[in-house]
Amino acid sequence: MTTAQSVSQSLVEELPALTPTPDYAIDLLATIVDGSDDAIISKTLDGIITSWNAGAERLFGYTAQEAVGQHISLIIPLSLRAEEAAIVERVHRGERIEHFDTVRVDKDGKTHDISLTISPLRDSAGNIIGASKIARDITERKEIEQERLELSGRLIKAQEEERRRLARELHDDFSQRLALEAVALQTILDAIGNSQPNVSERLREVLKGVRELGSDLHSLSHDLHSSKLEILGLAQSVSSLCREFSRQHKMQIDFDEAALPEPIPSETALCLFRVVQEGIQNANKHGRASRVEVRLTGCPTGITLRLSDNGVGFDLSQDYASDGIGILSMKERARMLYGTFEIRSEPMKGTQITLNIPVRRPTRQPDKPNIERYVKHG
Numbered sequence: 001m002t003t004a005q006s007v008s009q010s011l012v013e014e015l016p017a018l019t020p021t022p023d024y025a026i027d028l029l030a031t032i033v034d035g036s037d038d039a040i041i042s043k044t045l046d047g048i049i050t051s052w053n054a055g056a057e058r059l060f061g062y063t064a065q066e067a068v069g070q071h072i073s074l075i076i077p078l079s080l081r082a083e084e085a086a087i088v089e090r091v092h093r094g095e096r097i098e099h100f101d102t103v104r105v106d107k108d109g110k111t112h113d114i115s116l117t118i119s120p121l122r123d124s125a126g127n128i129i130g131a132s133k134i135a136r137d138i139t140e141r142k143e144i145e146q147e148r149l150e151l152s153g154r155l156i157k158a159q160e161e162e163r164r165r166l167a168r169e170l171h172d173d174f175s176q177r178l179a180l181e182a183v184a185l186q187t188i189l190d191a192i193g194n195s196q197p198n199v200s201e202r203l204r205e206v207l208k209g210v211r212e213l214g215s216d217l218h219s220l221s222h223d224l225h226s227s228k229l230e231i232l233g234l235a236q237s238v239s240s241l242c243r244e245f246s247r248q249h250k251m252q253i254d255f256d257e258a259a260l261p262e263p264i265p266s267e268t269a270l271c272l273f274r275v276v277q278e279g280i281q282n283a284n285k286h287g288r289a290s291r292v293e294v295r296l297t298g299c300p301t302g303i304t305l306r307l308s309d310n311g312v313g314f315d316l317s318q319d320y321a322s323d324g325i326g327i328l329s330m331k332e333r334a335r336m337l338y339g340t341f342e343i344r345s346e347p348m349k350g351t352q353i354t355l356n357i358p359v360r361r362p363t364r365q366p367d368k369p370n371i372e373r374y375v376k377h378g
């Protein structure tokens, strides 16, 4: 309830005690309505404007004289007339509509993002005779939201570029240099032969360490940026990621895919791949899950990714975004591609993530789901 509304409400309740004349009470209410920063408008059920406060004058540029008696379509963009019809229908049913974000147009033709609260107006017999609308200009809020969205988009892009650079550096430089060191060590080992068993033994251990380091660097470079995604495509890359993760950690991952569109735009593939990567890492690290299901399904409008683990889950009402950036970045990635993101989790009941990314491409004929299961025993 806005301040103006609550003041009006308490005034109505207190009116009998105030014992002012009815005219005085009406004047008082009018002063409150006019003092509001919000636009407050009333109209008949046919949409004819019956009152228009100072806030409406400021927001829409029409004076009360110009607006009262006109049809409400005065401030509704042509493209949103159907929306107004739906609102009228709901008001007819006696519904109150709160914080409905929409767009209205002012006298100069400029559009404003507004948040509307609409309540039915009733006569003394309780019949609905019109509606009151409170409109708050949220253009600034929308602009800030848009800026934030663009900023997070740029941050994700920058993060991807940085990952790509690091991956290339690790793969092309560090890995190669380590491989050369391993070859040099092997040459020394061969030269020593059996002449100094203690030194050879130590050198073999060092060589083993260098090779392990090389292999870890290789995996890290692939985690950071894998060219597999471009070469193998989404389904195979996710499949290979699941297989590899399952091999490295004690976690069963069931992956299946069905009816994926072809081709899949590269930014969509990257988004889905990164979400799977983060999701299975979270399931393992935080959820301590023993099993994860990863499902990619194509539908005529897009691709749905479902990830569910049987881990310990967590309390979503706690601010999970405050300390990590994994879930936050999944959300932002989905939003950048006009997709939807949903996470469900409950302590001791596991975590489920559903992501839907729209793809306007013809889909392949649905075929039998291709089910793969990666199990690491022991």
Ligand SMILES: Nc1ncnc2c1ncn2[C@@H]1O[C@H](COP(=O)(O)OP(=O)(O)O)[C@@H](O)[C@H]1O
Pocket (backbone or CB within 6 Å): 278, 282, 283, 284, 286, 287, 288, 309, 311, 312, 313, 314, 320, 321, 323, 324, 325, 326, 327, 328, 350, 351
């Ligand atoms: N699958 C999961 N199971 C249990 N807890 C999870 C899971 N995914 C996320 N969480 C919880 O949400 C928090 C935030 O996750 P995330 O944003 O990925 O950040 P980070 O992994 O860097 O901590 C985690 O610290 C953890 O408490």
Ligand SMILES: [Mg+2]
Pocket (backbone or CB within 6 Å): 278, 281, 282, 324, 325, 326, 327
């Ligand atoms: Mg994480």
